[in-house]
Amino acid sequence: MKRASPTRQRLAALGLLGAPLLTYPLLSLPAGSLWGIPASYLYLFGVWAGLIFLAAWVAERRGT
Amino acid sequence: MVLSGWLIALLSAAYLAVLFAVARFGDARADAGKSIISANVYALSLAVYCTSWTFYGSVGRATSGGLSFLTIYLGPTLMLLFVGVIVKMIRISKAQRITSIADFIASRYGKSQLLAGMVTVIAVIGVVPYIALQLKAMAASVDVLLNHSGSKGEWLGLDSTFLIAVILALFSILFGTRHLDATERHEGMVAAVAFESVVKLIAFMAVGIFVTYGLFGGLGDLFQRAVTEADLGRLLELESGRAGTWTSLILLSGLAIVFLPRQFQIIVVENVDESHVKRAVWLFPLYLLLINIFVLPLALGGLLHFGGEGVNPDTFVLTLPLAHGAEALALLAFIGGLSAATGMVIVETIALSTMVCNDLVMPLLLRSAWLRAQHRQDLSGLLIGIRRVAIAMIVLLGYVYFRAAGEAYALVGIGLISFAAVAQFAPAMFGGMYWKQATRAGAVAGLSAGFLVWLYTLLLPSFAKSGWISSGFVEQGLFGLPWLKAQALFGLSGLDEISHCLWWSMLANLGAYIAVSLNSRPDAVEASQAERFVDVFRFDRHKAETRLWRGKASLDALVSLLERFLGTARARQQLAAYAQGKGLADWRKLPADAEFVHFAEAELAGAIGSASARVMVASVAQEEDLGLEEVLDILDEATQIRAYSRELEAKRQELEAATSELREANERLREVDRMKDDFISTVTHELRTPLTSIRALSEMLHEDPRIELASRTRFLGIIVSEAERLTRLINQILDMAKLESGRAExxxxxxxxxxxxxxxxxxxxxxxxxxxxxxxxxxxxxxxxxxxxxxxxxxxxxxxxxxxxxxxxxxxxxxxxxxxxxxxxxxxxxxxxxxxxxxxxxxxxxxxxxxxxxxxxxxxxxxxxxxxxxxxxxxxxxxxxxxxxxxxxxxxxxxxxxxxxxxx
The missing domain is CATH 3.30.565.10 (Histidine kinase-like ATPase, C-terminal domain)
Structure with a gap:
């Protein structure tokens, strides 16, 4: 029987991780600002960039 | 620099010419068999998602909603991570020669013309206003540039928007209808769209950097100045009061990235290689992230700069550079916006025209007496003609809608209204891919219910707000019944209108889909299509296909059908390729068997959609109705064979395990055997040593009676001790044997x-x-x-x-x-x-x-x-x-x- 590819499973897991990180109630946590930039802005773009980085790492890895 | 109408027109024309050159290059390379569609090009072409609504509208949205504009881009990021779903969609579409989202849904539910038509109608109603929005954005951007230089936007009495619409329609026709077979991909168009994506990203980032670092002292400075103003500080907060809206927008945009007709076209139909999806899964979100970094800074910069001057926030991307004399930059931004709008309109109209042609016009034509009269005529030209007219009509419809709506409310929220319309496809699509029991009746019920709720709670209220119809049903409820208030259905209030619509329409859609599916029986075609879709990764096509069709067909009739719809040249080309695959030099010698009928139907499906293809094949071949029971038997058999092979595999593994156990036991036996051999040689050695000395000494005593007494005594002593040792050894062996056999006392x-x-x-x-x-x-x-x-x-x-x-x-x-x-x-x-x-x-x-x-x-x-x-x-x-x-x-x-x- 064909098994689901591990890369697809890892990416789907990233999707499941991203959903709670990018929605409320976690979104109401960042407050204040850092280097003059609002924490909310940094948090959203930071988590987003993190997800993209991990997805790129998983998707482009050789030999999986 | 003077921004005259001529300059703008020339620049636009030059840009479109470049675009056209890129597309021709892509097509030429595709014809030569050297595709330029790489994984990167595929990922960039997905950015057709970013329309002028993104390019101009995001900034406008950010001036009122703060960071909430990001949801429109976070949803797609999350959705794309579920690569398995996308790949399954692509695999099914390739196997079934699917050319549009309407075809996908119709094909899954028994190649139903009714469903195909419904999906097409919903898509057209939902998306035409979205096209109008693009035209409006183009018109607005031209106006901004012309106002700046005091020129007028009319030419021979025609307004610029109409000109833009005509050019876009011509462009789409040139790109989209070169070939008839829609499964043969439009590589030139994809290349052009990817090129446009790069242009709009560069343009938007250039403006963002100019405003952030040119007009202000960087991100930190901009944000700090915004915080000091009470109105602007609010935009930087994430209020948990908007949690519901936030989540529903993420869900909605996650569905839109797959189900908007243009997205389905680019992601699924235009996909060249499944492995490209792996690149898109991160490169496209990265694109979205980059194009959004400067949205909020631009919004804040515009608000800070223009204060209360009443400048439309949707035009900040142009007005901010213009206000500082950076006219070249404003022109670059204008080209970026032009890119965003043209890309969207081209792909969307091509996708919609395929649907309109295959799923609305063809079913009518196939019934008409006129077509039957032209029995022998080549219809491929007619098909292309229909598509071209459809493209022109759709763009025209968009223009009419734009004119009628003008500055009315209906345009502002239309992007999300479109998203909510195409989200209605989600249950039928996902259910169709993963749930075999889902039936056509269920899909029809779900789609109708969802569409009606969407119409009543979202589209009609937007018309009412534009003043086109009475707003009584929104404010007092239909027939004065308060629980029928369009945007507070059954008293559900406290939600924004999009969440409200999404919640009720999904409830109605899913509920009807599941309830009706569970209470209806699929017919034979549906059951076999369900198997092909859900088990696409396991379905043994060649075995089952041939058994799922039984009847009589003639080669000539099928070939003439292909020639009519594909054109003689192309039909013969495909036939020759098929015959070659079967090892035959001449396609005229092909047997008209089930496999050939299947091939013919698939070829036709690529041209006129699966539903119409089925009708046409049925009209020339006498198909025996297999009946649901028999189809299920055949499918079960296929499933059973799979089950048997799994069992066989399990048995083989058991056998292997048993074999290895046996091997181990054998090893142990050998070891014991070897030890026994060792023992015997040891014991023999041990027995022989004393025996040898006893014998040697005894012989000496026997042969030489003159040995001294002392020596004699010593020899006898040795003989006695050696004999004792022998006895001890034998006793121990006996003892061991007794212990082992359990006979010891x-x-x-x-x-x-x-x-x-x-x-x-x-x-x-x-x-x-x-x-x-x-x-x-x-x-x-x-x-x-x-x-x-x-x-x-x-x-x-x-x-x-x-x-x-x-x-x-x-x-x-x-x-x-x-x-x-x-x-x-x-x-x-x-x-x-x-x-x-x-x-x-x-x-x-x-x-x-x-x-x-x-x-x-x-x-x-x-x-x-x-x-x-x-x-x-x-x-x-x-x-x-x-x-x-x-x-x-x-x-x-x-x-x-x-x-x-x-x-x-």
Whole structure:
């Protein structure tokens, strides 16, 4: 029987991780600002960039 | 620089010419078989998602909603991570030659013309206003540029928007309808769209950097100045009060990235290689992230700069550079916006025109008498004509909608209204891919219910707000019934209108889809299509396909059908390729079997959609109706064969396991056999040594009677001791045999172990003294008493002590005996300072016929039976015998014998 590819499973897991990180109630946590930039802005773009980085790492890895 | 109308027109024309060149290049390369569609191009072409609504509208949205504009881009990021779903969609579409989302849904539910038509109608109603929005954005951007230079946007009495619409329609026609077969991809168009994506990203980032770092002192400065103004500071907060809206927008945009007709076209239909999806999964979100970084800074910059001047926030991307004299930058931004709008309109109209042609016009044409009259005519030209007209009509519809709506509300929220419309496809699509029981009736019910709720709670209220229809049903409820208020259905209030619509429409859609599916039976075609979709990764096409069609067909009739719809040249080309695959040189010799019928239907489906293709094939071939039962049988059989092969696999593995067990047992047997051989040679050797000396001495005594008495006595002494050794050896062998077979005789009585130890040490004392080995002990005066056989325990101790004295070095050897109580048993230790044993030896010395020391080089020091016999004895009394040792640190032989249970 064909098994689901591990890369697809890892990416789907990233999707499941991203959903709670990018929605409320976690979104109401960042407050204040850092280097003059609002924490909310940094948090959203930071988590987003993190997800993209991990997805790129998983998707482009050789030999999986 | 003067931004005259001519300059703008020239620049736009030049840009479109470049675009056209890129597309022609892409097409030429595709025709030459050297596709330029790489994984990167595919990922970039997905950015057709970013329309002028993104380019201009995001900034506008950010000025009122703060960071919430990001949801439109977070949803797609998350959705794309579920690569498995996308790949399955692509695989199904390739296998079924699917050309649009309407075709996908219709094909899954038994190639239903009704469903195809419904999906097309929903898509057109939902998306035409979205096209209008693009035109509006273009018109607005031209106006901004012209106002700046004081020119007018009219040319020969025609307004610029109309001109733009005409050019876009022509462009789409040129790109999209070169070939008839929509599954043959539009590589030129994809290349052009990818190129446009790069242009709009560069343009938007250029403006963002100019405003952030040119007009202000960077991100930090901009944000800090915004925070000091009460109105703007609010935009930087994430309020948990908007949690519901936030989540529903993420969900909505996640669905839109797949189900908007243009996205389905780019992601699924235009996909060249499944592996490209892996690149898109991160490169496209990265694109979205980059194009959004400067949205909020631009919004804040615009608000700070223009204060209360009443400049439309949707035009900040243009007005901010213009206000600072950066006209070249404004022109670049204008080109970026043009890119965003043209990309969207081209792909969207091509996707919609395919749907309109295949799923609305063809079914009508196929029924008409006119078409039947033209029985022999080549219809491929007609098909292309229909598509071209459809493209023109759709763009025109968009223009009419734009004119009618003008500045009305209906345009502002239309992006999300479109998203909510196409989200109605989600249950039928996902259900169709993963749930075999889903039926056509269920899909029709779900789509209708969802669409009606969407119409009532979102589209009609937007019309009412534009003043086109009375707003009574929104404010008082239909027929004055308050629970029918369009945007507070059943009194559900407190949600924004999009969430409200999404919630109710999904409830109605999913509910109807599931309930009706569970209570209806699929027909034969539906059942087999369900299998093909859900099990696309496992479906054995060639086996099942041929059995799922039975009937009579003629080669000529099918070929003429293909020639009519594909055009003679293309039909023959495809036929030749098919025949070649079958190993035939001439396609005229092909048998008109089930496989050929399937091939013909698939080819037709690529041209006119699966529903119409099925009708056309049925019209020339006498298909026998298999009936649901038979189809299910065939599918079950396929499933059973799979189950059998799985069982077979399991059996094979069991067999393998059994084989390896047998092999191990065999190994063990061989080992025992080898040990027995070793033993026999050892025993023979051991028996022969004393025998040889007895014989030699006896012969000497026999042959030479004059031997001195002293020598004679010495010889006889040796003979006696050798005979004793022989006896001992034979006794031990017999003893072992008895113990093993369970025929040994045991006596049982109270035995004082301390006493036994002392007695044994006394009896062996001479042996130790002879070799100069120190024997010490630690034994309680009145030793522990156990129930055992006195003689047997003595035998064990003699064995352990004589072993010890054998292995310790003469002169410096030390042996220590300890008797004590450990828990519920007596523990006896015999420790020496000999060479010790390795961990491996600690285990094997208790095996029969194993000898301590190196048996190859040293003379054997024992029979190899003492320890096994001792262990058998100790285990007989319920105790344990083992050794603790390390090389070089002596050995400690320990045995335990359980104390009798206390009487009390």
């Amino acid at each position: 045991w006596t049982s009585g109270a035995v004082d172990l301390g006493e036994v130890a002392r007695e044994t040490m006394d009896s062996l004392g001479q042996l130790f003294r002879d070799k100069g080995v120190a024997l010490s002990s630690d034994i309680p005066a009145r030793g522990p008493v156990v129930q055992a056989d006195h003689d047997r325990l003595t035998q064990v101790l003699i064995n352990l002590l004589s072993n010890a004295v054998k292995f310790v070095p003469g002169g410096s050897g030390k042996v220590h005996v300890r008797v004590g109580i450990d828990g519920g048993s007596v523990r006896v230790e015999v420790a020496d300072n000999g060479p010790g044993l390795t961990a491996e030896e600690c285990g094997v010395i208790f095996e029969k016929f194993r000898q301590g020391g190196n048996t190859l080089t040293d003379k054997p020091k024992g029979t190899g039976l003492g320890l096994p016999i001792s262990r058998q004895i100790i285990e007989y009394f319920g105790g344990k015998l083992w050794v603790e040792s390390r090389p070089g640190e002596g050995a400690n032989f320990i045995f335990t014998v359980p104390l009798p249970a206390s009487e009390e």
